[in-house]
Amino acid sequence: MTVHPHRQSTTGDGAAVLGRDGEIERILRCATREPGTPQTLLLLGEEGIGRTTVLGRVRERASADGALVLSAQGWADDAGHGYGCLQQLLAPPVRGELAALSAAHHRVLTAVPRGDDGPDEAELHAAVTALLDRLAAARPVLVCVDDADLCDRVFLEALFAAARLLAGRAVTMLLAARHESALPGPPPGTETLQLGPLSGPAAAALLDGQPAPPTGRRRLEILAEAEGNPLALVELSRGVQGLRHPPAEHVFGVRLDALPAATRQAVLYAAAAGPGEPVAAVMAALGTDDLAVWAPAEAAGLVTLVEDRLVFRHPLARSAAYLGRPAGERQQAHRDLAKAAVLPEARARHLAGTTVGTNAFVAAALEASAWRREDAVVAAHALEQAARLSPGRRERARRLAGALKAAHLVGDPGWVRELYGRVVRESDDPELVCAAAGALAAALSQESAQREAFELLADVSELFPVVDRTLVLALAGLAAGIASQSGLPEHTAALATLLDRARQAEGSEPWPSAAAGPLVGLDTPHTRRALDALVTAVARPQPATSSLSGLGRPHGAQPVGPDAPPARALLAAVAHQADESDVDLGQSCTADDRLRAARAFGLRGWSVLALVDTLVAIGRFPEAETVIQDAMNEAAVLRLPRLQADLEAQALTVRALRGTLPVAAPRLTPAVWRAVCLDENRATHARLLRGRGLAALAHGDMEGAWRQLRDLFTADGAPLHPFLSARSIAELAVTAQRTGRSAEALPILERVRAEQGERPSTRMTLLLHHAGAMVGPDGEAEEHFQLALVNHGANRWPWECGHVRLNYAIWLRRCRRTLEARQQLTTVLETAERIGAGALAAAAQRELRASGAAPAPAPAPADDGPLEQLTAQQLQIVQLAARGLSNREIGERLFLSPRTIGSHLYNVYPKLGISSRHQLRDLVQGR
Structure with a gap:
């Protein structure tokens, strides 16, 4: 039950609670008085950060779990009145409990709603404490106070007194405020939760x-x-x-208007300067060195000085300070800042702020300084503005193309589309048309439209003969990336034609100067060879190793020049196709760091999946998870569902290998997967199938694993994806052998072996022999196991080596060669523990126990404690409830009614020694 205040405010921050799960769960743990949680919690945060929204969700959840929720809200007009907030707390449902209090307490609290002269504060404290104590006797009580810094002092002191006197009782105080300093003396043990x-x-x-x-x-x-x-x-x-008026005028306008004229002007100059410029430049533009000019703005909570920077305390304060002034004042601010600027890019930006119409000089200055900060977002903004200020159509089109390339590096498809349309309207120059097509094709591919992206490149390939060779080789390399992502045979077959056209290109125009930054070093002989090698490796995978050797850097040597992320990324891509993980990782990590620093996720998105695949393959799981999470955040911000889908599949794979999967079946984001056409994104499909297959293996579901891994190949044994499917051949063979389907898997293995050619990579040799040992003739099994492990270079893939040794040990044990089996299993266990492969370690431990050996180095299996008492269905329900799902959501997944789910939870709580679903998460995580 929730007792709301009689007035509610609107926060404007939306009804949905996004990104606040952690904070809400922490508050709810306090509300249920879990051990170690405070009785009083202060929720702090700036204006508009979402305090009211979080409080609203907490009230809903706590009330649904049976707590009595009492609410009050502070108002500026009530701060001087003695009992405004207390009257809200004593709403009619609570007022009915007053009659059960002692006569003295009843008299004190009934006087408050009547507006009588205030009672003695000590009597009021005692009465509020008695009321809360009585309410808590029936069920937990949560007191929620929003805008507590605007509540009257008497009310807050009464609450804090009650908290001190009711320590240990089922009463929780939750107060939201902007600043802790505005609250009088919170009780000992009070904790703060900063809402960031x-x-x-x-x-x-x-x-x-x-x-x-x-x-x-x-x-x-x-x-x-x-x-x-x-x-x-x-x-x-x-x-x-x-x-066009300041969007936050209702919040900050009064504060700004109250500032002295000199300070108001200073704040305008600070807003015009932007967050990156030092305060010295702003002071120079103002023509003063007296820092006291900022004191009124600091006192008003608008700005603060942090080292050599002036920081606005709220993002809307900057907007209001800038947009709230007339256009003439804003132009003058930019004019003065341009004169005082030291950095060329700052000077160019401020000159643009003073310009109405076109200006060739300012446009040239913007273009020249666009990439000085090596930031793709900044460069795209500057080049787009330079195009707007360009008086000539040719220069305007060229600068738009530069902005388009920079936006393509950023990776936002909407921005790329906007600029692409403007470029093709402004120019029919073959060079610019091809460059624009490449940017749009890359965006289409990241959105999952591989067929449309490839067709666009095929259409403009007719212009290749008259276009710069570096550009057309880059477009051919892009086509290879699209073909690799789509996995469609027709795309792979068409690469040879595109490459031939690119090799014949003789255009003399250089790569446009505006395309610098992360693209520097693209127009070098080595990079052109790398582009050629990449297209060749994707079109004809077998000679990928020779393509890498042909680049002259088979052992991870650095590309020419200290700043050449394209060369590094291309070398890594060729190495990835050749299964040369050392070269791949050395180059891709360096390129990834540089591209991340440049905010060039549009380019980084092409290499990050291969980087994760390599990190997983060599057993560096924590690093892989870090890269996945970082890339997931970027892909979500840029709205790249296909990339999100790939990363979700990779995350599932890592959890399966690490043994950190939940008991319940893993769920993938429905909205993401609905946006991806798997038929033309076979790389994504292959990663999904492998992730689900490994998840099933980790759960011991061999039939489920077989079904998923079998779909990596068509009915006639052709690979779903020409590169990724083959890398799962050993896992397919293992599930085939375990489920009695060796005969079905053997033709697939033979086809994969034939497609790898006479000299497969070291990694593929390992996988092919592992698969042969599992599904080939029994008499050849040991030879295959030994051939898989004989090459010391195979140790670069520790999980796959460990998987071979595990199955070799199982084979040895079944041949009654127990001592040899134990030796292999000990090595497997050491490897698995070193790389954190929990599923492999658990399998090795099981086999060691089966062989009669106690695996001394291995930790004892985790004790599930009270969870062991549950049935499989009860455990699944508990897992889902611990993740925060409602009864209805759990029921939809398990095809049960919400009432049935509630009944199950009601029955398991006593078994688990808990009283609320909010205690489930800690119990499950600590199992």
Whole structure:
């Protein structure tokens, strides 16, 4: 039951609670008085950060779990009145309990709603304490106070007194405020929970959920300007619909208007300067060195000085300070800042802020300085602005093309589409048309439209003969990436034609100067050879090793030049096709770091999946999970569902190998997978099938694993994906042997072996022999096992080597060669524990026990404690409830009614020694 205050405020930050699961769960643990949690919790955060929204969800969840929730809200108009908030707390349902109190307490509390003269404060404290104590006798009580810093002192002191006197009782105080300093003397043991900015994905989801969400460049601008503040996201998005007045005038306008004129001007200059410019430049533009000019703004909570930077305390304060001034004042601010600027890029940006119409000089300055910070987002903005200021059509088109390439590096498909349309309208120059087509094709591919992307490149390939050779080789390399992602035979077959056309290109125009930054070093002989080698490796996978050797850097030598991420990424891509993990990892990690620093996720997205695959293959699981999470955040912000799907599949694979899968079947994000056409994204499909297959293996479901892994090949044994399917041949063979389907798997193995040619890579040799040992003739099994392990180079893939040794040990034990089996299993266990392969370690432990040996180095299996008492269905329900799913959501997954789910949970709580579902998460995680 929830008792609400009689007045409610609107926060403007949306009804959905996005990105706050951790905070809500922590608060709910306090509400259920779990051991170690405080009785009083302060929820702190700036304006619009979502305090009210979080409180609302906490009230709903706590009430649904049987708590009595009492609510109050502070108001500025009530701060001087003695009992405004207490009157809200004593709403009619609670007022009915007053009659059961002692006469003295009843008299004190009934006087409050009548507005009588206030009682003695000590009497009031005692009465409030008695009331809460009585209410808590029936069920837990949660007191929620929003905007507590605006509540009257008497009310807050009464609550804090009750908290001190009711220590250990089922009463929890939750107070939300902007600053802790505004609250008088919280009781000992009070903890604070700072509500910080939303994560990138949560902020993007909130922005995209607005009635008229922005797209393209403006969407990324708002995400950057809002800095994760929900109110700022909502208010700034309203400006997209044509609002020109300050969106936060109702919040910050009064404070700004109250500033002295000199300070108001200083704040305008600071807002115009942007977050990256030092305060010295702003002071120089103002013509003063007296820092006291900022004191009124600091006192008003608008700005603060941090080292050599002036920081706005709230993202909307900057917006209000800038948009709230007339255009003439803003132009003057930019004019003065341009004169004072030291950095060329800052000077160019401020000159642009003073320009109305076109200006060739300013446009050239913007273009020249666009990549000085090596930031793709900054460069795309600058080049787009340079195009807007360009008086000539040719220069405008060229700079638009530069902006398009930079936006392609950023990776936002909406921005790429906007600029692509403008480029092709402005120019029919073959060079620019081809470059624009490449940028759009890359965006289409990242969105999952592989057929459309490849057709676009095929169409413009007719222009290759008159276009710069470096550009057309880059487009051929892009086509190879699309073909690798699609896995479609027709795309692979068409690569040879595209490569021939690229090799014949004789265009003399250089790569446009605007395309610098992460693309520097693209126009070098080595990079052109790497592009050629990549296309060849994808078109004809067998000679990939020779293609790598042909580049002259088979052992991870550095590309020419210290700043050549394209060369590194291309070398890594060829090495990946050749299964040369050392070269692959050495180059791709360096390139990935550089591209991340440049915010060039559009280019990074092409290499990050191969990087994760390599990290997983060599057993560096924690690093793989870190890269996956970082890339998932970027892909969510940029709205790249295909990449999200790939990363989810890779995350599932890592959890399966590490043995960290939940008992319940893993769920993948439905919205992401609905946006991906698996038929033209066979690399994604292959990663999904392998992830699900390994998850089934980890759960001991051999039939399920077989079904998933078998789908990596067609009915006639052809690979679903020409590269990835073959790398799962050993796992397929293992499940085939375990389920009695060796005869069905053997033709698939023979086809894979034939397609790998006479000299397969060391890794494929390992996998093929492992598969042969599992499904080949019994008399050849040991020879295959030994051939798989004889090459010391195979140790570069520790999990796959460990998997071979595990199955070799099983074979040895069944041949009654127990001592040899134990030797292999000991090596497997050591390897598995070293790389953190929990599933492999558990399998080795089981086999060691079966062989009669006690695996001394291995830790004892985790004790599930009270969870062991549950049935399989009860355990599955508990797992899902611990993840925060409602009874209805659990029922939908398990095809049970919500009532049945509730009944199961009601019955298991006594077995587990808990009283609330909010205690389930800690119990399950600590099992």
